[in-house]
Amino acid sequence: MRVAGKLSALCGIEYAAQAMAVHGGLSATIPGKPGAGYLASLRDVGCFQNHLDGAAGDLVVEAERLMGDEARVIYRFTLWVGETEILNGRATVVLDAGAA
Numbered sequence: 001m002r003v004a005g006k007l008s009a010l011c012g013i014e015y016a017a018q019a020m021a022v023h024g025g026l027s028a029t030i031p032g033k034p035g036a037g038y039l040a041s042l043r044d045v046g047c048f049q050n051h052l053d054g055a056a057g058d059l060v061v062e063a064e065r066l067m068g069d070e071a072r073v074i075y076r077f078t079l080w081v082g083e084t085e086i087l088n089g090r091a092t093v094v095l096d097a098g099a100a
Helices: 010-026
Strands: 036-047 059-068 072-081 083-094
Touching: 010 036, 010 059, 010 072, 010 083
Parallel strands: none
Antiparallel strands: 036 083, 059 072, 072 083
16 A cells, blocks of 8 residues: 555555454454445545654554444544544444345
C-alpha cells in the first residue's frame, strides 16, 4: 500500500476494516463461520496526518459497533499513535449471509 516509500494515513481505513471484521467474527451469534462483509460506505472521515510512517509509538485501532442487523452494520473507527489522533470516521459494512 506504499507509494514512493510512504504509507498514506488513509490506509488506516483498511486497518479499521480489519478491526471491524475481527469484532464481527468474535461477536457473531450465528454458529459456524461468519459470512463475508463488504465495506459499502465511509462517512465523516477525518484524516489528521499525511502518513502512518515514522509515527512514534504503537498504532491503536478502535472500532465501535454503533448499530446493525443481519444485513448491515455501522461502525465508528479511530486510529491513534500515542496521544495523536490520525484518522476517524464511520463505516457501513454490508453483510453477505450466504457466504458462510
